[in-house]
Each structure stands twice: as C-alpha cells, then as structure tokens.
Amino acid sequence: MSTPVHDDPLSKERSHLASSRSALRAMREDVESLDITDVTANWVNAAVLEHQIEQRIKALADLSDTPLFFGRLDYLHAPGAEQAEGGEGERFYIGRRHVHDADGDPMVIDWRAPVSQPFYRASKKDPMDIALRRRFGYTGGELTAYEDEHLSDPGEAATTSKLLQQEIERPRVGPMRDIVATIQPEQDEIVRAGLAGSVCVQGGPGTGKTAVGLHRVAFLLYAHRERLARTGTLVIGPNKSFLHYIEQVLPALGELTVHQATVDDLVAHVEVRGADDATAAVVKGDARMAEVLRRALYSHVTLPTEGVVVVRGSRRWRVPAYELEEIVRELLARDIRYGAAREALPQRVAHAVLVQMERAGEAPDDRVQNAVARNAAVKAWVKAVWPQVDPAKLVLRLLSDPDFLAEHAEGVLTEDERKAVLWVKPARSVKSARWSPADAVLIDEATDLIERTHSLGHVVLDEAQDLSPMQYRAVGRRCSTGSATVLGDLAQGTTPWATRSWREALDHLGKGEAVVEELTAGFRVPTDVIEYASRLLPHIAPGLTPVASIRENPGFFEIRTAEAGTADVVAACRELLEREGSVGLIVADARVPELADALGAAGIGFIGPGEETTLTTRLTLVPASLAKGLEYDYVVLDEPQAVVDGEPDERTGLRRLYVCLTRAVSGLIVTHGTDLPPQLA
Known part of the structure; x- marks a missing residue:
C-alpha cells in the first residue's frame, strides 16, 4: 500500500521549500517596491538609501543552485527567552539567511x-534539547533526500551522516563555496567566538581554516552588524588568484560589504617595480x-637654541629657547605620532605667548591663540x-645613503x-626608484609613524605563515x-622569512593575547x-600534529614514472578530465612554458590560477608558487624534485612540495621522470 502524498515526509519538505522560496x-x-521619493531631504541621502536598498535586494537573491535551507531542528521545549522565535x-529550518512569511x-x-x-554542536552525549x-x-x-x-x-x-559525508566529498568546480551545511x-566554536577577542587558527591542509575564517566574518556581521558597518571588515589573502577563488563565499551568505585585499594592496604607497634577493628581503622584513x-624619522627634530619673537600690533612677545626646548x-x-606632534607644536608655542599676555594684563581668547x-x-x-x-623619501635615503643608514641602525x-x-644603484627620486615589495612595507611603517593608520573593526588574515614581521x-x-x-599552517610556510611560531607572529601583529586554536580533522584531502x-x-x-582525514573515501592516488616525459603528464591530465570535477596540473614554475606548449599541442585547453572554469575548460595549469590556498577535485603533480629545486633552500622547497601535494580533493597523480625527493621514501 503506497503512502499518501500528503503523508510523505519528503513531499512535505519540498512543499516547505517551495513556500519558503515564495516567501x-x-x-x-517588498524591498523593490519601496518608494523613497518623498522620504529623503536631499540627493545625498537619497543616493545612500538607494544604495542600501540595492544591497538589500542583492542579499535577498534566491540562488537556484544553492539550497535555501539544509537542515531542520525539532526542539523538545521552547528555546530560551533570548531565542523568542519558538514555542x-x-x-526550525536552518538555512543561509532568514526568511519570513507575510505575518x-x-x-x-x-x-x-x-x-x-x-x-552544529548537538550530539548524543549533549543533545542540547533537540529531539530531531x-x-x-x-x-x-x-x-x-533527508536523513x-x-x-x-x-x-x-x-x-555517521551519509549526507554530510557526501556534501564534504562532493566534486568542486569553480570558486570556493560555503560550508554552512557541514x-x-x-x-563552529571558532566561527562563533566573540568580536572582542582575536583568534589564531593553526590548521593543516583540508581542515577548513579558510572557510572557518570567512564564516567567522559572516557570523560577526550578523551578531555585530551596526558596529562593523561603522568600522569595516577586511579579508587579506596571499595573492589575487586566491582572493578570486574565495570571493563568492560571503556573497552566497548574503554578505556583500566585506573588502578583500593582499598585503601588497594595503601598502601600495609607491609603484613596485623591483625585487630583493632573499637576504635583503629577510632583513627588510625584520621587526x-x-x-x-x-x-x-625623529633625527629630523632638533632642539631649539634660540627663542621665538612674535609681533602683534605694537607689542613683541618673546618665548625663550629654554621654554621652547621644554x-x-x-x-x-x-x-605620539610625528605628524600629530608637529601639528600640536605651534599651539604650544602660542599658549606660551598667551600666558605672557595674561601676565601683562591682557585678556586673549582662543582666536588670539x-x-x-x-x-x-x-x-x-x-x-x-x-x-x-615624506615617508617615501625617508626610506629612499635610508636605502641609498650608507652613512645615514649606519647612523640610525647602529x-x-x-x-x-x-x-x-x-641599493647597489641609489635612486635619484621616489618616482625613479625600483621599489621592492619589502620597501613598500617599510614606507607603510614610516607613514604610520607620521600619521596613524585607520583601524578596522575586524580583519581576517589568511595564509599568515608566509608574512614577515614587518x-x-x-x-x-x-x-x-x-x-x-x-x-x-606553519608547515606551509614557503618564504625565507616564514613564521616560526604563532606566538611570535601574534606579538608582531599586536595581538599577543589572541587564543591559538588547532584544527586537525581533514575534510578535504583524501586519506591516502x-x-x-x-x-x-x-x-x-x-x-x-599530522592531519587525520575523516573522509570515508580514501581517494584516488597514484605515483607514475613519466618515461615519455611531458607526453605522460598530458596523458594523466586527459585521463582525469574524463572524470567529473576540476583538474589542476601543478608544476615547478620553470616548467610552466614547457607544459603549456605540450597541452596546446595535444589540443587540451587550460586556464590560469583564479580564472573561471567552464564545462569545456576544467583544467588549470598552476605554477607551484601560486598553488597555496587553491584546491581541485583532481591534481596531477609534475616532477616533485623540480618543485623542491625551484626554491632557495631544501627546507623551503619541501614546504612548497607539501603545499602542492595537498591541493587534491578527490585524487592525485604524481608523475616524475627524475628521482623523488628522499623525504617521500
């Protein structure tokens, strides 16, 4: 005997989904129909309100391929008074955004x-008053389906939830997606940590640390929206490819106001056209x-040796040198900041003059001062x-004048x-100088010494292990x-100045009180x-602590000898393209042109890191130096030893290799014509 449609749980849930989409x-x-013609007093207010309405309309978009809700909670009793939604x-249906009916x-x-x-947190041991x-x-x-x-x-x-496992292991094509269902x-403890405290998350490959950081931003904007609307939020990533990869996560959660940037973007006071060798970069990056x-900077300040005479009308007022020195x-x-002190200085001198005026029987006011x-x-x-x-001129002199540098670096x-x-060849001017990325950071430091940098309400810093102290x-x-x-992840530090400990890094950041959390459960990278x-x-x-994969699927993993050279690498790519999902070919930077030619000759289309994949172009050719933070369903890793050799030292090379080996979500093929690094034996 068949179950009546109205008694079928799946039909009921589909009906609720349809009703929710309609709501x-x-x-x-309702938002689109708002008439603000007679609401605002001027065009400026009207423009601001119109922008807010546009943002609200975008936030209420119903994305056809994104589930409106992914879970349901049946409480045993009414939630607490602070959760007054229920009896x-x-x-409660749990989803990416709030939806209400006409009432x-x-x-x-x-x-x-x-x-x-x-x-997210209820369990058999602690059901948290949840029946279902x-x-x-x-x-x-x-x-x-439901479970x-x-x-x-x-x-x-x-x-173990099968649906949860399927969602974790679902093939990934295109940019990073949210993980609200998983x-x-x-x-969740990290995501919901309070705004007042800073948090540092150490997490190996596939532990979801990037997703946790982005969802933490979304949570803080929900819990402290008014405050963060005033102070602002920022996500900082290692490069443009990475930012492009993650840029859809927050909009999918209805958050459209979070800015994204690289550290180089933050310190872009001058045009960067040069580069440092590793030794120079390490010293310039040192705190x-x-x-x-x-x-x-403060060497420019000199103690006065003579007084100041101020003439007002027929009177002359002299502030002696000793008082000016004080x-x-x-x-x-x-x-206080150099610039703030400089702005205060004339007022201090004027106050000294006003004191003399008052002693002489005059009654000066603020206008006189x-x-x-x-x-x-x-x-x-x-x-x-x-x-x-000028901060740039200050740094220019330090890097160009050996005597000036020696005096202040003593x-x-x-x-x-x-x-x-x-500099081997000192520059004549700020514009002609071939500034390096490390030089730009020095200019930013000098700029802050002169004038305080604007502070935001919350900043997410991803791939932080590669930053210098400066x-x-x-x-x-x-x-x-x-x-x-x-x-x-300390294990993925691939710069000569990579972070040695999070405590040291947090001190340089000015957040020494931050809590350090470690994620060790791997959701992305297959066990093998x-x-x-x-x-x-x-x-x-x-x-x-090594990452322990919780995936039930051990994944597809092979090591192949590329006897035919690039032809075997191309064959591996072609084989993986027959599967569903994205494919990344990760190669040592020096081998990119050779592999690009080989793919072109084989008629296989490919894109660069961060570019949008399509149904016809699912292969990305990734230089090893840009692989960090990216992920693909399947990866072909070409010549591991070449990846190691492409770095200035073996330790950094092995860290780069560790990054490249852990970009696969479903399967990895390692191809090599030369011997593998002995550390992999």
Whole structure:
C-alpha cells in the first residue's frame, strides 16, 4: 500500500521549500517596491538609501543552485527567552539567511542565529534539547533526500551522516563555496567566538581554516552588524588568484560589504617595480627595521637654541629657547605620532605667548591663540625644529645613503645586514626608484609613524605563515582598535622569512593575547594523499600534529614514472578530465612554458590560477608558487624534485612540495621522470 502524498515526509519538505522560496521572493519584491521619493531631504541621502536598498535586494537573491535551507531542528521545549522565535516543541529550518512569511513568522532561520547553534554542536552525549536533527540532500536546487538523527532517543545509536559525508566529498568546480551545511563542532566554536577577542587558527591542509575564517566574518556581521558597518571588515589573502577563488563565499551568505585585499594592496604607497634577493628581503622584513625607521624619522627634530619673537600690533612677545626646548622634549616624551606632534607644536608655542599676555594684563581668547599659532615667525620656527617628512623619501635615503643608514641602525643591524639592504644603484627620486615589495612595507611603517593608520573593526588574515614581521605590523595597524582572525599552517610556510611560531607572529601583529586554536580533522584531502604528504612533516615542521582525514573515501592516488616525459603528464591530465570535477596540473614554475606548449599541442585547453572554469575548460595549469590556498577535485603533480629545486633552500622547497601535494580533493597523480625527493621514501 503506497503512502499518501500528503503523508510523505519528503513531499512535505519540498512543499516547505517551495513556500519558503515564495516567501523570499515576496520579501525581495517588498524591498523593490519601496518608494523613497518623498522620504529623503536631499540627493545625498537619497543616493545612500538607494544604495542600501540595492544591497538589500542583492542579499535577498534566491540562488537556484544553492539550497535555501539544509537542515531542520525539532526542539523538545521552547528555546530560551533570548531565542523568542519558538514555542514548546517548535520546529526550525536552518538555512543561509532568514526568511519570513507575510505575518512575519520565520520559515527559515539564519544559520548564525543562536537557535541554530545546536544544528552544529548537538550530539548524543549533549543533545542540547533537540529531539530531531534532520539533514537535507539536494541535486542541483531540488530537494531529493533527508536523513534523521533522534538525538534524545537513548535507544538509537549515533551514526555517521551519509549526507554530510557526501556534501564534504562532493566534486568542486569553480570558486570556493560555503560550508554552512557541514560546519563541525570544533569549527563552529571558532566561527562563533566573540568580536572582542582575536583568534589564531593553526590548521593543516583540508581542515577548513579558510572557510572557518570567512564564516567567522559572516557570523560577526550578523551578531555585530551596526558596529562593523561603522568600522569595516577586511579579508587579506596571499595573492589575487586566491582572493578570486574565495570571493563568492560571503556573497552566497548574503554578505556583500566585506573588502578583500593582499598585503601588497594595503601598502601600495609607491609603484613596485623591483625585487630583493632573499637576504635583503629577510632583513627588510625584520621587526628591527621599525626601530631604524623611528630613529631616522625623529633625527629630523632638533632642539631649539634660540627663542621665538612674535609681533602683534605694537607689542613683541618673546618665548625663550629654554621654554621652547621644554615644549619639544615634552612632545617627544609623549610618544605620539610625528605628524600629530608637529601639528600640536605651534599651539604650544602660542599658549606660551598667551600666558605672557595674561601676565601683562591682557585678556586673549582662543582666536588670539589661533592667530599666534599661524604667525609667520612661529610657522618658520616649527619648520626648522620639526620639519615635515615624506615617508617615501625617508626610506629612499635610508636605502641609498650608507652613512645615514649606519647612523640610525647602529646597535640594531650588523654591518653585513646594512650592506644587504643598501641599493647597489641609489635612486635619484621616489618616482625613479625600483621599489621592492619589502620597501613598500617599510614606507607603510614610516607613514604610520607620521600619521596613524585607520583601524578596522575586524580583519581576517589568511595564509599568515608566509608574512614577515614587518608585514604583520602592517596588518596589525589595520586592526589596532579591532580584532583579528589569523589563519595559517606553519608547515606551509614557503618564504625565507616564514613564521616560526604563532606566538611570535601574534606579538608582531599586536595581538599577543589572541587564543591559538588547532584544527586537525581533514575534510578535504583524501586519506591516502594526506598520509603520503605527511611524510614531509618531520622535515618541515617537527612537532605539528599530522592531519587525520575523516573522509570515508580514501581517494584516488597514484605515483607514475613519466618515461615519455611531458607526453605522460598530458596523458594523466586527459585521463582525469574524463572524470567529473576540476583538474589542476601543478608544476615547478620553470616548467610552466614547457607544459603549456605540450597541452596546446595535444589540443587540451587550460586556464590560469583564479580564472573561471567552464564545462569545456576544467583544467588549470598552476605554477607551484601560486598553488597555496587553491584546491581541485583532481591534481596531477609534475616532477616533485623540480618543485623542491625551484626554491632557495631544501627546507623551503619541501614546504612548497607539501603545499602542492595537498591541493587534491578527490585524487592525485604524481608523475616524475627524475628521482623523488628522499623525504617521500
């Protein structure tokens, strides 16, 4: 006997999905129909309100291939008073955004709401007052399956969710997607950590640290929207390819206001056209350079030896040199920004003049003090004692003038270190200089010494292990009054100045109080692949806990000898393209042109890292130096030893290889014509 349609649970859930989509469409239409013609007083307010409405319409978009809800919670009792949405035994559908009906009753609850938290954290041991947790499975945008866990039923054993496992292992084509349906308890704790504190997440490949950081931003915007709307949020990634890869995650969660940038973007005060060798870059990136810059900047301040005479009408007022010296010393002792002190200086001198006026029986007011501060004699004195300094010119002189550098680096940098950072061919001007990325960071430090950098409410820093101490300082300035989420993996540090410990890095960032969390459960990389790559850990990051893959599918993993050279590499790519999903061919940077020619000759189309994949072009040719942070369903890794040899030293090369080995989600083929690195034996 068949079950009536109205009693079929799947039919009921599909009906609720259709009703929810209809309600979301109505919410969007309500916003679109708003008439602001007579609401605003001027065109500026009208433009702001119109922009806000446009953003709200975009946030209410119903993405056809994105499930509107992915779970359901049936509570045993009403949630707490602070979660006033429900009554006793109420049911909540958990999704990417809030949806309500015409009466304002919720049809879908935002995954970030407190009432949604048990979906991620409830268990048999701690059911959190949940009778039933239901997960939904989708094919495209159609609801096709469901799976129930009776958390409060002691007679039902805990089982691994098949739908959860399928979602984790689902092939990935195109940019990174959100993980709201698969967030695990240890990830959820980090995502929902408060705004006041900073968090550092150490996570090996495939542990979801990037996703955790992005979802933390989305959660903080939900919980502290008004505050962060004023102060701003920023996601910092290692390169443009990485940012392009992650750029759709937050919009898919309805968050459209988060800015993204690289560290180079933050410090783009000059055009970068040059490059440093490793030795120079390490010294320039050392935190000691901040002290060298501070000394060089304040060397421009001179103690006055003569007084200042201010003429007003028929009277002459003289501030003696000793009193002016006290003013200068007091400002130096206050440790305020160079520019702020310079702006305060004329007012201090003017105040000294006003004191004399009052002693002489006059009654000057603020207007008189401001006039004295603008007096030509006072301005000339300030210019001589505390001159304006251009930060780029300051750095230019330090890197070009050996005597100037030696004077201000005395006791800070060794003679060899000073020689390493000096330019062989000094530039004549800021515009003609061939600035390197490390030079731009020095200019940013000098700029902040002169004028305080604007601070944001929250900053997410991803792939942080590759930053120099000076780069950490540059990022820290952007969240000096806010908080930060730092994400990285010490084993994947591939720069000569890579982070040695998170505590050291956090101190440079100015967030020494941050909590360090470690993610060790691997959701992305197959078991066989991560176990193979983990052979490198004792050589690149001894002491780190290896990632333990929780995937049931061990993955596709082969090591092949490329006897026919590039022809065998091309054949491996062609084989993987017959499977569903994206394919990445990762090669040592020096071998990119050769492999590009081979693919072209074989008639196989390919794109570069960060470019959009299509149904006809699913192969990406990835230089090893750009592989970090990216992922593909299947990867062909060409010549591991060439990847190692492409770096300045073996340790860095092995770390680069570790990164390349762990980019695969479903399968990996390693091809080699030369011997594999002995560390993989």
